[in-house]
Amino acid sequence: MNTSISASWGRHINAIPPQSGEAALAPTSSFVDGQCIYSCGERADQVYRVEFGAVRVYRLLANGRRQILAFHFGGDWFGLQSRDRHSLNAEAIGVTGVRCIGLQEEPLCRPALFSAVLENFSAAQEHQLVIGRQSAIERVAAFLLEMSERSGYSRRFELSMSRVDVADYLALTIETVSRSLTKLKHRGFIELHGARGIELVGYRGLQNLCL
Amino acid sequence: MNTSISASWGRHINAIPPQSGEAALAPTSSFVDGQCIYSCGERADQVYRVEFGAVRVYRLLANGRRQILAFHFGGDWFGLQSRDRHSLNAEAIGVTGVRCIGLQEEPLCRPALFSAVLENFSAAQEHQLVIGRQSAIERVAAFLLEMSERSGYSRRFELSMSRVDVADYLALTIETVSRSLTKLKHRGFIELHGARGIELVGYRGLQNLCL
DNA sequence: CGCCCTATTGATTACGTTCAATCTTCGTGG
DNA sequence: CCACGAAGATTGAACGTAATCAATAGGGCG
Missing domain, CATH: 1.10.10.10 (Winged helix-like DNA-binding domain superfamily/Winged helix DNA-binding domain)
Structure with a gap:
């Protein structure tokens, strides 16, 4: 058995209006501690960037075990998936601002996104080493x-x-x-x-x- | 302490000539069991695809511990890195054919490559779960x-x-x-x-x- | 057929988990 | 500003799982 998980907040509703210059492409949302940003099973049609605060990306296993796959901080991109539905959950740690970008507006192969995924991938591999050996x-x-x-x-x-x-x-x-x-x-x-x-x-x- | 690692072969020299249709972009190389495809520290200016056989991607830690991060089989892309030098090693498992594609010829943001990275990333995350919990x-x-x-x-x-x-x-x-x-x-x-x-x-x- | 390498099985040890108790920290209200 | 309470963090003792050390069995190749 593993650590018990504190109750998560429901999904976020009130988005901060988009800031001038960034237009409608990148509205910033604010989340409170423990609030869900996306959860397993939801459609993955957005990609996110942490503006301030921090984010944990994790999965819950059947017996209550939880594995946090990554923490994300200011400037980090997250939420990119190979399939069209999320297989993981993302939650705010403390008060956190996140910029959401729809994947239809954003060409999936944009260099910035590509290197973001490579960065995430690389971090995941490093972490595999740590927890493995x-x-x-x-x-x-x-x-x-x-x-x-x-x-x-x-x-x-x-x-x-x-x-x-x-x-x-x-x-x-x-x-x-x-x-x-x-x-x-x-x-x-x-x-x-x-x-x-x-x-x-x-x-x-x-x-x-x-x- | 961990399992001792069998001696690896040196780097591959004789590449199979490029096959018609695929042109010079995609020469296929053949490797014997245990032979190195790329190693940690080398320039990462190529991306690879397994044609036949299998590949292990791993890193050695100081005390001789080894962690294999992924196995790759026919059709899998591998070798993509976030930095310009490899941080991992790749070796053939058994007789293995690998198609190499230079990154300068191949636009880094090609959709196929993008989804290949996402696929690798997703597999790495799944594996994190397995070895973690x-x-x-x-x-x-x-x-x-x-x-x-x-x-x-x-x-x-x-x-x-x-x-x-x-x-x-x-x-x-x-x-x-x-x-x-x-x-x-x-x-x-x-x-x-x-x-x-x-x-x-x-x-x-x-x-x-x-x- | 015999040898060598790989895999399996056994006994013991060590590390991290689990269960349990105490201490600290931080937020709240007097 | 301090006292209180609750949640989070630390420490302790016993247990369990996987690692280690060691010996045996199996399989592939000459």
Whole structure:
């Protein structure tokens, strides 16, 4: 059995009106924490870009197990699928702004979209490596480095997601994530500032853990 | 520690001359078992399509651990990267024919390529689910169903890869793969015919295992 | 037929999960 | 501003699954 999933909000209704210059192609919608952006089974006729906040893309398995496949942050494209219906769910993490672009307006083969998919693909492969062949502590170290990279390689940053999300991203339990963080702290690689604050003290040490 | 990796062959030299009709755009090369098609660090200026045989795409980690990210079979495109250099290795499994297409000749945004990437991306995500949240026996069951699907949903087929490859694909050890196969046999889901032959007796039972 | 490589099976160990209890953090209201 | 409560996070103990180490069996090829 796995971590229980907090109730998700219903779908979003009120879209922010399109901003001048961007015209009707790219309306921005705002979502609250946990709100669904799209869900498994829906038609996949839009592609999305995170404006602010963060997004988790995940799937639920029969027995309640959840796997988060990716986190997306400002500037990231997401929601592209090979089939015409979504096979995954996307939810906002905290207050999040998302720009939606209809695929009929947007040529599917636009270079920007192409490289966005390649980027997503590449990230998925990297993550396969992490969850496939890394130990718990190595996964957490890799995760912290990834999050640091996403905040412009800063030494000190705040995680936008809870331990449950981290665990379901790394295919671990929250307990193991917590224990691994504690070990990293004791080894002098990181400092913890509250539940979300992370400071990377031994950046190089963390990198050595990951390979 | 992990399974030791058999020595790989050097790079391929003698390409089969381009076939009439396909012109110089798509020369087909033939590879022997274990031969390298491309390796990590090389320039990624080509995209490939499997003509016959099979291909494994993998990465080696520092401590000798190997993760196979994908198997590719006849008709599959592979080798597309987000950066200009390969971050992975590709090797032939058995005698394998591969059609190479230079990216300068081929517009990167060609619809066929786009959907090929989406297909690869989708497969990578599915595999993330399997190695992230499935038990050993569930992974092996999922693998057998995947291989069956790749052979046209046939009930009886031959695996093209060894147990080591299966293990490194499923992020398990060969012993665990072997034990899981034995369990599946004892439960009446499959029959084993030699080391490579698989017969799916309880197709539905296998599917129930995977979700 | 015999050898070597691959696969299977067995025994033990180690790592992460599970179950359970405590502590921290953060939001709310007095 | 502090006290309270609830949710999230940490820590602890026992358990279970897969890894490891080791030995045997099977299959393919000379």
